[in-house]
Amino acid sequence: xxxxxxxxxxxxxxxxxxxxxxxxxxxxxxxxxxxxxxxxxxxxxxxxxxxxxxxxxxxxxxxxxxxxxxxxxxxxxxxxxxxxxxxxxxxxxxxxxxxxxxxxxxxxxxxxxxxxxxxxxxxxxxxxxxxxxxxxxxxxxxxxxxxxxxxxxxxxxxxxxxxxxxxxxxxxxxxxxxxxxxxxxxxxxxxxxxxxxxxxxxxxxxxxxxxxxxxxxxxxxxxxxxxxxxxxxxxxxxxxxxxxxxxxxxxxxxxxxxxxxx
Amino acid sequence: xxxxxxxxxxxxxxxxxxxxxxxxxxxxxxxxxxxxxxxxxxxxxxxxxxxxxxxxxxxxxxxxxxxxxxxxxxxxxxxxxxxxxxxxxxxxxxxxxxxxxxxxxxxxxxxxxxxxxxxxxxxxxxxxxxxxxxxxxxxxxxxxxxxxxxxxxxxxxxxxxxxxxxxxxxxxxxxxxxxxxxxxxxxxxxxxxxxxxxxxxxxxxxxxxxxxxxxxxxxxxxxxxxxxxxxxxxxxxxxxxxxxxxxxxxxxxxxxxxxxxxxxxxxxxxxxxxxxxxxxxxxxxxxxxxxxxxxxxxxxxxxxxxxxxxxxxxxxxxxxxxxxxxxxxxxxxxxxxxxxxxxxxxxxxxxxxxxxxxxxxxxxxxxxxxxxxxxxxxxxxxxxxxxxxxxxxxxxxxxxxxxxxxxxxxxxxxx
Numbered sequence: 177x178x179x180x181x182x183x184x185x186x187x188x189x190x191x192x193x194x195x196x197x198x199x200x201x202x203x204x205x206x207x208x209x210x211x212x213x214x215x216x217x218x219x220x221x222x223x224x225x226x227x228x229x230x231x232x233x234x235x236x237x238x239x240x241x242x243x244x245x246x247x248x249x250x251x252x253x254x255x256x257x258x259x260x261x262x263x264x265x266x267x268x269x270x271x272x273x274x275x276x277x278x279x280x281x282x283x284x285x286x287x288x289x290x291x292x293x294x295x296x297x298x299x300x301x302x303x304x305x306x307x308x309x310x311x312x313x314x315x316x317x318x319x320x321x322x323x324x325x326x327x328x329x330x331x332x333x334x335x336x337x338x339x340x341x342x343x344x345x346x347x348x349x350x351x352x353x354x355x356x357x358x359x360x361x362x363x364x365x366x367x368x369x370x371x372x373x374x375x376x377x378x379x380x381x382x383x384x385x386x387x388x389x390x391x392x393x394x395x396x397x398x399x400x401x402x403x404x405x406x407x408x409x410x411x412x413x414x415x416x417x418x419x420x421x422x423x424x425x426x427x428x429x430x431x432x433x434x435x436x437x438x
Numbered sequence: 439x440x441x442x443x444x445x446x447x448x449x450x451x452x453x454x455x456x457x458x459x460x461x462x463x464x465x466x467x468x469x470x471x472x473x474x475x476x477x478x479x480x481x482x483x484x485x486x487x488x489x490x491x492x493x494x495x496x497x498x499x500x501x502x503x504x505x506x507x508x509x510x511x512x513x514x515x516x517x518x519x520x521x522x523x524x525x526x527x528x529x530x531x532x533x534x535x536x537x538x539x540x541x542x543x544x545x546x547x548x549x550x551x552x553x554x555x556x557x558x559x560x561x562x563x564x565x566x567x568x569x570x571x572x573x574x575x576x577x578x579x580x581x582x583x584x585x586x587x588x589x590x591x592x593x594x595x596x597x598x599x600x601x602x603x604x605x606x607x608x609x610x611x612x613x614x615x616x617x618x619x620x621x622x623x624x625x626x627x628x629x630x631x632x633x634x635x636x637x638x639x640x641x642x643x644x645x646x647x648x649x650x651x652x653x654x655x656x657x658x659x660x661x662x663x664x665x666x667x668x669x670x671x672x673x674x675x676x677x678x679x680x681x682x683x684x685x686x687x688x689x690x691x692x693x694x695x696x697x698x699x700x701x702x703x704x705x706x707x708x709x710x711x712x713x714x715x716x717x718x719x720x721x722x723x724x725x726x727x728x729x730x731x732x733x734x735x736x737x738x739x740x741x742x743x744x745x746x747x748x749x750x751x752x753x754x755x756x757x758x759x760x761x762x763x764x765x766x767x768x769x770x771x772x773x774x775x776x777x778x779x780x781x782x783x784x785x786x787x788x789x790x791x792x793x794x795x796x797x798x799x800x801x802x803x804x805x806x807x808x809x810x811x812x813x814x815x816x817x818x819x820x821x822x823x824x825x826x827x828x829x830x831x832x833x834x835x836x837x838x839x840x841x842x843x844x845x846x847x848x849x850x851x852x853x
Contacts, residue, residue: 259839260839261843296850298818
């Protein structure tokens with residue numbers, strides 16, 4: 177492969193679109209993220225332009241592009257599509273090349289993906305239709321509590337007496353939150369309860385074997401979730417260098433391999 | 439570059455005969471309902487149809503009607519009608535769709551065959567081997583039509599089928615005869631039952647041979663074909679016509695095997711399906727798997743109308759055995775043993791479990807079975823959340839991503 181060749185991965189998620197530009201050696205040259213919005217095609221184009229600018233290059237060097245995520249079929253410049261499950265797995269294995277269990281917390285869904293030491297998937301689970309435990313759940317709760325999403329992490333960290341939310345359901349959880357507000361519970365304690373509820377939903381999805389890696393935009397912006405997960409499962413949890421971009425990086429790695437193998 | 443892939447689907451010529459069979463079947467029922475003769479019995483899908491046929495009833499199966507409501511995508515709009523009168527959205531969506539259709543005064547038979555309404559029953563006969571919901575369903579209609587409702591109450595979680603099971607179910611079957619004689623206005627003749635059981639057995643054997651053709655590589659048939667070809671096995675067992683159409687279908691499939699022709703253009707992966715089909719997505723799912731070069735070629739569901747125990751020389755006990763050996767009423771151990779044999783017989787690469795929200799009896803993934811079987815066989819599995827009829831319980835996007843990721847996983851195993 178030419179040294180000058182670039183490989184692009186575009187992850188059009190339900191909430192954000194991410195693009196990663198890699199060189200033939202797998203080094204990350206440029207990253208970009210935007211709200212996916214309502215025109216996935218345009219967002220993917222804009223995101224690519226931004227990532228290429230960050231890499232200090234132009235589209236002429238792109239050898240191959242792979243798209244992933246909900247909007248994967250809307251990316252005009254993609255040569256191939258792969259599922260976000262494959263791409264998150266590939267992106268995480270690139271960072272941690274050994275047997276791992278990947279947890280991805282996305283905007284609309286969560287995934288638990290198991291990889292063997294060779295990076296092959298041995299199984300995966302997506303959350304059921306319900307949004308509880310996903311980024312959408314966090315957004316809903318932030319709206320209920322009338323606090324900006326970006327302040328949630330710091331607030332959860334300040335909690336001293338976490339409340340417990342018992343319900344599976346986002347709507348029922350919101351009702352529980354209202355009840356805690358009514359009883360004068362501190363917002364920090366409610367936010368931590370929301371975080372705890374999210375990770376509980378994830379550990380219910382599958383058994384977490386091997387080393388655990390957490391990834392996704394929600395983890396990138398709320399690293400306290402990782403600490404809480406470590407406490408819950410009683411062992412360290414790994415996070416790749418660019419957790420929000422893992423899917424895009426995995427897609428770019430697929431593009432680089434050209435054979436459907438990251 | 440970024441388009442949904444389309445995979446051509448091959449049609450079976452015998453499918454037209456099966457459509458004609460179904461048309462004739464429903465038209466005969468409609469004519470009988472209009473004339474008041476012959477008498478009409480409603481029967482659950484694995485109810486005692488042979489006894490009913492032996493006594494001269496035409497037999498109507500509401501479950502098949504409800505599957506049509508699902509396949510025509512009428513069900514989802516009708517289910518709320520039943521919900522509103524107290525039948526929960528969490529219970530069988532065959533029941534809720536069918537009762538909803540009745541309340542709304544619509545039927546898919548109208549568009550398909552020009553039939554205005556379902557045939558009025560003279561009697562309704564259930565076997566709870568499918569679920570308790572069939573009893574509730576039939577009782578509701580029994581009250582609506584002021585018609586008697588009779589039933590057989592099955593065993594559940596059966597590990598080994600023993601004589602005790604057989605004696606008990608056979609007694610229940612025998613107990614149906616006196617009230618049915620009154621309704622039919624004629625005496626029950628064992629010779630007639632022998633004939634019906636013989637025809638049922640022949641139909642069952644042919645249906646088994648048809649489904650077993652999927653063991654060929656490539657398979658000449660898909661599960662999605664099977665769900666539409668199974669009509670005669672369900673509604674026509676015990677009739678000579680069902681035997682006739684299945685002979686023709688089997689010959690066509692055997693010819694495909696001789697020519698080395700598969701149901702798909704390319705069959706790279708062989709998948710087993712456990713659980714109900716998603717009736718409103720049959721075509722979409724067939725297309726999705728075909729585009730991934732994956733053939734869902736065998737299923738517990740289609741196999742559930744194979745009744746190898748039926749014996750014309752011992753009609754009632756053999757019916758009792760056939761209807762108790764049924765997968766759906768067995769213990770998980772017996773079910774797992776069965777699926778293991780199927781995975782091996784059909785040389786399967788992966789298994790998909792459909793977790794149908796409103797059909798717990800046909801959702802076998804809720805008590806650790808996928809994990810146990812995967813550990814024992816090494817064959818990967820995937821659980822799809824969905825429903826047989828209620829499309830409100832389905833996320834097409836999640837299904838697609840799950841299926842694509844599963845095929846990617848199977849692909850990785852080959853490296």
